[in-house]
Amino acid sequence: MSKEDLETFRRIWELSKDSPYMAKMEKPDLAFTGNNAVCGDWIEIAFRMKGKKIVEARFLHKGCALSAVGASVFSEFAEGKTLEAVRKLTPQKQLELFGAPVSPARSKCVMLPLEIIKKNPSQTRSLKGEGEVKLRSYKINPSQTRS
Amino acid sequence: MNIKGIKNDFPIFREHPGLVYLDSAATSQKPKAVIDAVANHYRTRNANIHRGIYKISEEATAAYDAARDAVAKFINAPSSRNIIFVRNATEGINLVAHAFARSRLKKGDVILATLMEHHANIVPWHMLAKDRGIKVAFTNVTLEGYLDEEDFKKKLTSNVKLAACTHASNVLGTINPVKRLVAYANKKGIPVLVDGAQAAPHLPVDVHDMGCDFYVLSGHKMLAPSGIGALYMSDEMIDALPPFMGGGDMIEAVTTEGFTYQPAPLKFEAGTPAIEAAIGFGEAIVYLQKIGMKAIRKHEIELTKYALHQMRKIRGVTVYGPKKAEDRTGAIAFSVDGIHPHDLASLFDAENICVRAGNHCTMPLHENVLGVNATTRMSFYIYNDMQDIDKAIRVLNNIIRTLK
Numbered sequence: 001m002s003k004e005d006l007e008t009f010r011r012i013w014e015l016s017k018d019s020p021y022m023a024k025m026e027k028p029d030l031a032f033t034g035n036n037a038v039c040g041d042w043i044e045i046a047f048r049m050k051g052k053k054i055v056e057a058r059f060l061h062k063g064c065a066l067s068a069v070g071a072s073v074f075s076e077f078a079e080g081k082t083l084e085a086v087r088k089l090t091p092q093k094q095l096e097l098f099g100a101p102v103s104p105a106r107s108k109c110v111m112l113p114l115e116i117i118k119k120n121p122s123q124t125r126s127l128k129g130e131g132e133v134k135l136r137s138y139k140i141n142p143s144q145t146r147s
Numbered sequence: 148m149n150i151k152g153i154k155n156d157f158p159i160f161r162e163h164p165g166l167v168y169l170d171s172a173a174t175s176q177k178p179k180a181v182i183d184a185v186a187n188h189y190r191t192r193n194a195n196i197h198r199g200i201y202k203i204s205e206e207a208t209a210a211y212d213a214a215r216d217a218v219a220k221f222i223n224a225p226s227s228r229n230i231i232f233v234r235n236a237t238e239g240i241n242l243v244a245h246a247f248a249r250s251r252l253k254k255g256d257v258i259l260a261t262l263m264e265h266h267a268n269i270v271p272w273h274m275l276a277k278d279r280g281i282k283v284a285f286t287n288v289t290l291e292g293y294l295d296e297e298d299f300k301k302k303l304t305s306n307v308k309l310a311a312c313t314h315a316s317n318v319l320g321t322i323n324p325v326k327r328l329v330a331y332a333n334k335k336g337i338p339v340l341v342d343g344a345q346a347a348p349h350l351p352v353d354v355h356d357m358g359c360d361f362y363v364l365s366g367h368k369m370l371a372p373s374g375i376g377a378l379y380m381s382d383e384m385i386d387a388l389p390p391f392m393g394g395g396d397m398i399e400a401v402t403t404e405g406f407t408y409q410p411a412p413l414k415f416e417a418g419t420p421a422i423e424a425a426i427g428f429g430e431a432i433v434y435l436q437k438i439g440m441k442a443i444r445k446h447e448i449e450l451t452k453y454a455l456h457q458m459r460k461i462r463g464v465t466v467y468g469p470k471k472a473e474d475r476t477g478a479i480a481f482s483v484d485g486i487h488p489h490d491l492a493s494l495f496d497a498e499n500i501c502v503r504a505g506n507h508c509t510m511p512l513h514e515n516v517l518g519v520n521a522t523t524r525m526s527f528y529i530y531n532d533m534q535d536i537d538k539a540i541r542v543l544n545n546i547i548r549t550l551k
Contacts (some may be wrong), residue, residue: 005497008547039489039505040520064487
């Protein structure tokens, strides 16, 4: 491993521990949650809305540095945009936002927020006036391999 | 053991100079002899087995049967008729689940598994539970990573109709005292299925001495091609249990009214099998026996002892499973404080070191015993040497130093 590789990872790793977007949002307007069944990573993304615009995005996370930073850059991207625009974010653009090379095996970590927002719109729930609503988590990829 | 010579037998290490392969618990690399045996079959005697009235079919049949003989001798089965070729250990367990359940299980019966089982030795029983109203119970694992034998004995109640236990854990490395466990169960008339996927590649196996009714193994973890494995069944079970899949090869006669089937083991082998893979499996066994399973076990104890010692010196590293190398195989799962296993595996990969990260198909073990949802695992085999471990430890130290 070159020094640069390790240094790149160190920056990802530090952001994963210290992202300004990683925080619990009290009473969000929209919240999405889900996990990656292959590795067990879990994230929740919460939005504060003003009209159709996302004015604040925050995430909670349990898992690897790549999925945390994936959620962080995704949250940053979401602020100021409509939910519709956020749902149109392509994997290529998400990788671009991520800003470091990712191997095929790890790209699912970075894509976790996209999967949650796009593939599971039924999980989108308006929480306004409902107080605490527990959202059901779902599996993105239930395939298990014998190892 | 001449490790340098052994490494030269594996073409993958020539294709990838400097590759450190520490993921043999997932699948092993293949020696040239096995690769050649598969290619040679296709080149010289490719034909379907058993029913061909011509020379190359007879030769293919003879080679396939010889592979079955090799497997039988390898695990000291009384005869080759006790060996059923399957795709892998998973299929072997599923075969038992179907054949055994259909003829022996009723609502309220219990299958006793353990918390250190691979999903392959849990999910088939859960599926039965759903379909037939049976229950699945689990023997505990101690904090030191051993099977809780007292708990096993306590849970062998009169409702238990089958005990299912791994010979060696793919995460903790723990080698279970299967002979003793079988004796406890058999005393109460309970048959035992032993999952040998992680044991048969690494240590001498003697099913006759063990006394189990079922033993499964996967060829691909012991130098053979993928798509071939074996299920050993005791004389009593192999004659008593009904076939699992129906089709060609397993039948004796078929009419519009019904069918009769062949004696064991053919009654369990419907359809054309993975002939070339079975032949490769036979060749892999020849290769392993040339080195000797005792020598292989000794080599792996040395590697494991060294790796455990080196890893325990690193601050922030937690190693799971028994402390004594003699009590375990060379599968070593570990955690590093503050670094996720997947990130760690990627960093190893950047240094040309293959390790595995995740739950290793043992979610109940991770959740109930280890208390983490993923770990990183190194696992060794005959082609690994001390230099491989030194490199892995050096890289691990470097990662931890950089990220602290």
